[in-house]
Amino acid sequence: MMRFVRLTGGASGAIVAITLASGAPGFFDPSVAGRLLLAAWITAWTVIGYSIMPYITVQPAGRLVRNVMDLSTSEFVAAVGGLTLGLLMGVLLGVPLSHLPDPYGWMLPIGVSVVLGLGMMGSTVAKRVDLFEGLRSLGLLDRAGVRAEPGQRSDGPAVYVDTSAIIDGRITDVAAAGFLIGTLVVPRFVLDELQRIADHGDTARRTRGRRGLDILSQLQKDPRVSFELSDEDAPGIEEVDGKLVSLARARNGAVLTTDYNLNRVAQLQGVRVLNLNHLANALKPDFLPGEEMRVKVIQQGKEAGQGVAFLDDGTMIVVEGGGSHLQTELDVTVTRVLQTVAGRMVFAHRRP
Structure with missing residues (x-):
């Protein structure tokens, strides 16, 4: 596959070189020196096309696919719907703008469509929870929701996962058993903290960090678990615990932890807490x-x-x-x- 992409890039580079050369007939004269210069010109463009084609095609496409796979069902639906609505609005506004004199007659419709498409996509993703709730209140969406089939993601309350709950290890069995309703959200800063623990000089901490990364991988691959790796952050807050509480409160979600101090701080701020230790104690026989x-x-x-x-x-x-x-x-x-x-x-x- 990669060889075919590179060969295509080389051929495209040669075509570009020939096209540019044909547009400047006086630059490459028919002498021997001119022919050598033309050959070097075509060779240089061929090498450039061969070298850069994977970086402008395969790698961006791979990143796009990975980003789409990381989206939850609600985010994907909201993004597609918002983009479609924005482009339709751009087309409607572009009709009168197209009658303007050039170059405004063709530049403004394209610019308006791009701005509205991206703007509506960002707005619908940011407000997806309110939008879905509005659709449910109008009877256009089942209030109980649809149970996700294996291999699909389910939508529901956001449950922000603390580092302690990941390292603890019991989260995989609890989530797979269906006791956690909603989407397990792991912010990027929690993943970064796990990575720092996994790279720690102390052997015990390093082992715990690596186990936490393995558990995250299991959760992400488990079709029974709705999992989201989020880039959300809480600007102005330095501590990981404070960021988690702030994000959970903003999305009316919950915090999953085994940390007693985080448990108390979240409760004092009115954030619902799911403590694995409390669940374990509740399941013990009386x-x-x-x-x-x-x-x-x-x-x-x-x-x-x-x-x-x-x-x-x-x-x-x-x-x-x-x-x-x-x-x-x-x-x-x-x-x-x-x-x-x-x-x-x-x-x-x-x-x-």
């Missing part, structure tokens, strides 16, 4: 005083005589009188349950 279970004590507790065990979901079980039975399975009875910021703690005592 325990009532008097329930019985069998656990394995693995370490000493903080108080004298206490032993500590863990369930498969990470719930800590503090066993009174279990400190002397390390690495031993005990039958215990729940006495009380304590909910903390770090999670749920269950206190129990040994059954006789």
Whole structure:
């Protein structure tokens, strides 16, 4: 493919050289020197066309395709609709302008069409949420929306993803299971922060950063997940957390995180927060005083005589009188349950 493009560029360069040479017959005289100059002229244009053709055809086309693939369904539909509407307006305004004397008669219609087309495209993309909501209120669009088939993107509330939620790793399973309704939006500055972590000198941080990049790649390729890599930014705000909260508030969206401080800051500013730790705690089974279970004590507790065990979901079980039975399975009875910021703690005592 690339060879064909380069050969086409070389042939085009030769044609341009011959066309220019034919337009200046006095420049290339029929002498030997003139013929050599003509041959060098054609060769130079052929080499130029052969060299630059991929850069003015294949590479821009590839970037255009990648940018279009990164668009969400709503952005693509809004862009096409806005561009079409703008061009139609340009054609209507261009009819009277075409009667002006040259060169205005042909320059102004083209300029007006380009300006209106690009302007309407940008406006419809920026206001797509309001436009779709207006169409739903008029009954022209199903309010419940259409469930995306595999391989398609779905439209919905914007869920801005924090770096901590990406590195955590649980987001892939939660999103694939359908618990996250809407579009997962990863701003470019979050991706840049992940890249900095992946390039960090500390081995542990570097490993976490690379895992985060792998998780983003999985989300982008998963047909069940609506994913958007956004170039949005919040000028004037330096911190990543502040940018996320500002963007989520502007689009009436939510923030997905595992960071306690970001959770509190977002809530104070009226932004909805989806905390994976809260979801994990909510999915853990409830325990009532008097329930019985069998656990394995693995370490000493903080108080004298206490032993500590863990369930498969990470719930800590503090066993009174279990400190002397390390690495031993005990039958215990729940006495009380304590909910903390770090999670749920269950206190129990040994059954006789």
